[in-house]
Amino acid sequence: MAELVWTIAGSDSGGGAGVQADVKAMHSFGVQTCTAITALTAQNSLAVEEINAVSSEVLESQLLALEADLKAAVIKIGMLANSTQIQLVAEHLAQYKSRWDNPPVIVFDPVAIASSGDVLTEEDTLDALKKYLLPLVDVITPNTQETQVLTGVYLIGPDAVREAARKLREFGVKSVIIKGGHWDYPSGYCIDYCWSEGEEYWLGNEAIQTPHSHGTGCSFASSVAACLAKGYPIKDAFILAKAYINQGLKLAQRFGEGRGPLAHCGFPENISDFPQVIEPGSWLGDELEFAVSEEFNFAAGFAPIGEELGLYAVVDSVDWVEKCLAEGVKTVQLRIKQADHATLEEDIQCAITLGEKYQGRVFINDHWELSIRHGAYGVHLGQEDLDSANLVAIQQAGLRLGVSTHGFYEMLRAHNYRPSYLAFGAIYPTTTKDMSGQIQGLEKLRHFVPLMRETYPTVAIGGIDLTRAPQVAATGVGSVAVVRAITEAADYKQAIIDLKRATGES
Template sequence: MPDHVSAQKQRAQAASESIAKPIVWSIAGNDSGGGAGLSADARAAEAFGVHLCPVVAAVTAQNSRAVTRVEPVSAELLDAQLAALADDLPPAAIKTGLLGSAANIAVVARWVGRLRERAPVALVVDPVLGASTGAAFAGEAALAAYRELLLPRATLVTPNRREAARLAGGGAAGGDVPALAAALRGTGAQAIAVTGGDDAAAAPGRSLDWIATPQAGGWLALPRVATPHTHGTGCTFATSAACALALGFVPADALVLAKMATTHALAHGYAAGQGAGPVAARPGFATEPALLPAMSWDESSQFSSCLRPPDTGQSPKTFEEIGLYAIVDSAERVRQVVAAGVRTVQLRIKTPDAPDAAWHAALRQSAADALAACRVAGATLVVNDHWRLAAELGEPSHLVVHLGQEDLLALGEAGRAELAASGLKLGISSHSLWELCRARALAPWYAACGPVWPTLTKAMPWVPQGLDNLAWWVRMAGMPVVAIGGILEPAQLELAARSGASGVCVVRGLGDDPATTVPRWQAALAAGRAAPPLPVPALPHPSLAP
């Protein structure tokens, strides 16, 4: 191929790739010291691989130690910047930082309305009300404009505790973080994250953010990064969330990624001047297992249920091998599959709408017979849903209970404590980033990742995870991962095994005669284990439509 033709194709490919990047507008202040504001936003956008349009709403005179002057740009100049971008570079998400004046807040609100008449646009509001040095950036007029114009339009608001209290009305909710978040959602904001990175006294050694979203609520927890270089932390968190929303993640998952990126940025902060240096978000943050947070289960709980993340330093290769994981609906089918060589089998018996005493007696007998068959074969029985029945069977060495996230939430803290005290191993379903984070808080025997492929076994809102998300789960979970959903052919199981999954589930593919089908599945499992591992993506893809 001639050099000029090759170069032309390379330029065309590069142009195509650049156009494919989601566009995020950051409407914020310029930091002359390069630490916070638009400088931090640009670093965060680079870490997520999106295109950032930096819109200057205010100019600051500052260095690493102090802010000496703040000048908002005129509302006319801000409007002109947004008008120039609107047709050529329309945003998938907008992040606001330091806006400088009530007039500028009004300009942003008008443009959000105009843009949403054309296409969906996520709005992340980082209410920059003052500097960490004490300089005030917003008076009562700006506070009123936030409450009346921006919060009702916000997809997500990311204040720290002090900012949340000011936005909610000074001493509103007595400073209680969940109550503050609830008050702010009452303004019309879809989701709130009250960040706690600047509140070391509240949770020594830990960084805790309270999230309240349409998908989930609770504490996101990671170890606190000990560093003097924290300039731009709030900007990085909000812009990271905006980038994730632009990539199609729902708010709860976007906040998981934002916490990961911000913690990574803190760990890579550096000195630049004599005061606090800037944090530095970098690509690749989402493949560091230690950065995946734990998440509390109960919105009313404090910190107790998000303090036991699993050992993130453990290699997936050292986890217990679960292997071919059969899911069946009767004790007789359990006997068939363990006789065929399966060593992990789930008994999934659906509960009728009005179960009577006879049904409960039959369920108990089926579970007991299935456990007896597994004991003889040296196999593990997984009981779906009915954990108290499993506990009554009294053989934790051969028993695991599998529960979905809604079932675990319904148990409440007392029920989850009772489950933990039973001594049963636990398997948990997970379909999204926030569900994986909640699973980590309970340190289960495994987390199921699904559906890997589309499945008709049950109706679910989830987008298929695919092999890329499965490989990401395996790397990041810090526990064994079981692949589930739509695995109908041995070739699919072989690919799932290449992800490093500890177990791979088969349901309908067992057929009428497991003695014939199981050897083929086992051969596919062995082939996948021997093949080169699948690549791990830099970022997972969304698993729930926004």
Template sequence: MALTDPFLSSEGESTRRGGARHSLANIKTLLEHHAEVRGLVFSAWTIKSEQQKVELFIQDHPVYRLTVMNDDQNTLRIQLFRLTEQSESFVLNFCPHIEVETIHETPLTPSVWIAMGCLPGAVSEMWHGNDAFDHPGFQALLTSRVPRQWQKSDINNYLAALLISLLQDYSVEDALLLAHASSVSRETWPIHCHDFPDLLCFEPATKKPVLNNNSKDYPPWPEVDREQLRFYPVLPNVEWVKKLSSAGAKTLQLRNKGNRDAHYINEIRLAIELGHQQGLQLFINDDWQLAIELGAYGVHLGQQDLQTADLTAINQANLRLGISTHGYFEILNAMRIQPSYLALGHVFATTTKVMPSKPQGLQRLKELKSFVAQCCPTMPTVAIGGIDLTNAEQIIETGVSSIAVVRAVTEADDLDGVMAEFNQIMVNSKWGDNAER
């Protein structure tokens, strides 16, 4: 991935909308010729590594390479980037100011284009994204929570934090957020909510940006019962809803991916009726129209669904709302709506659905749970993805409100035995969110 930065290269200068744009052949060139950025990259990695209790070794010849020794004494070598001559695929354009209308008229190219500049009293960013993003074909407008103006001296810090975040397998969206937040937090790895920018707009790039779209325009969403939320099976059909409710589960999600025919509709109707009869917190996955029509307890939506679902109708129907997230950017996007709960995933590798993101792991899960708690201390969090009896207690120790399970129950040889073990874990565990209620 090539990067373009307007102040770090001395060749290929061109003027674009008031800001300079330069091309760098690759990251190695940048690091060799800009000692300050190189030092910032290493120091940023050190700061992050110290938080994860790892030791840092640096090998800088013949290519810049970061070598990390983890707690298990396994060596992990990470090259900054492949040293290949690639066409420009990632553009950072630092501008004196951002003109939303002008930016919107810019035709999308195969590159990701990031404009950075100032709105009154705040550093702001405008993103246009294609395939390099987890959310291709979208635009976003962000502005810092802390009143400040962008300085030319901030650029090296921003770029260093961006590189480190990409090296740590954060998505491009999350890496950009962390780079912005690092410019606010200074000398520390950003962990505080106020270090991160506000997400003012997140829409398909074909639309003109509407500021504050979906932003806190709804009455409070109905709350879930946290005690009943602790154990959260996600199930493929109504028969499994019957089995798990009989086994004592009080919160369930029906994720039926069949065709929307008469059988499908009847399955959801029967599940909702069963939920009402037994006092279940039953969420319907994705199909918010049918959930409203049949009077479901709640609906669970993915990030893409937020672009098309009628959130006002869901809210007016008094349904609880759960939203899937896979990192900082999606958390900020979901928090604009303030749903009934947030799902954080996927923690471990899963085969139940195709996931565009990489597994978070326990450390990243803990990091994201802490971030949610700072943004909204009362927001319940549900961990999902590859959770079973072997790792459930470790997941709970990260402080989440709930664990969602799929294959751990649907592929169990002894469902009663598995449920008994999960119930014991639920009873014996110290849930980290008790103090937040």
């Protein structure tokens, strides 16, 4: 069953913004869209001639009809033409949140400023927004001008952006995305900010110079709504929406004599359209004055591998390392999670020696200090380890680095460090590790692989067994990692043969 999203917004007779843009953007991400029209605008590429608000009766009839048969996972709010509409919509949203078995996520894009220039500056409209609507909003997506009108904070630097986000949360909004298309700080760059559940995310890319940008705000919020409806975490919705806008700006063209609309080109599949995840120590991080504990050479990256990894065995003992290497598995990871494991250093040293003996690639999970000490081929780290491990020491020691990623944001964050390979997971639920909320599935894997396949060896991991391996391999991923499929097999030697065959490894 397709994910269902409503858009409650104005209609753009010129076709570039409003519900027209919403539907195009949402369909690009594969979700079904329902509409409730708040206003009929008379506009073209040159100007908005009129905004004709629909009556409360007409708006309410649309909402009642949709609720009766087509309940939404996410509701995106665009232009609300007056304070009466704001109160009416807020009343319905409050009912949905209290009555529905699965309350909808509310995404609000305060587009009225961009559309007419004066609607949200009316005091009664601002008051109605803050009193009735914002306490119900899960995600708000204002641009810099809208942020300043709503909060009174002039966005002159990163701290001001954080302060504006804090003020928006004080109105009751749960998560804040502030779009930086009009910020121009640093000069020539577009910086976007997201705050959600105590975490902040910064994205940046060179500003795309085009006059044809009509509908970007509507399309951005609709992309976020679509991704949330598909179950993506907000940090993934944030980065995908930005990539979608970048893609559309590059391909936008003029229709008529004025400003052309954003192009709607489907799910973003080109890595050049994705923004950079801004990290401390990166050039953009330095421009934003992010604190740096240790300088890291992002440009140098880590030692390359030079080929795909093939069948990848993840095991928890030296005995299994040798069994897999002896049967021709060329890539093995020793994953010992117990910090107090009595023979940890000895086991790591032995695994490294076995890799040399069988001319295999042995990666050590987590224990990077011991890996450096004993000259491991490589080390594998999770996302949280990127903050705590000494990446400079790993880089200088010449070790290969593999990084786990769970979604688009983490994939692009890992890409900053130019690792030796990227692992995507968990593809399926697994009993070996709690991956609640991080199951990627084949659909996401099909999107991950084209983005990174030309840059890194790619690995799929998580819940993969012999029956699932052919489907995973069919996505084009370079390597399939297995845990229980070998170590819990009745005949592990035959399991290795069957898995190699299933994944196309000769």
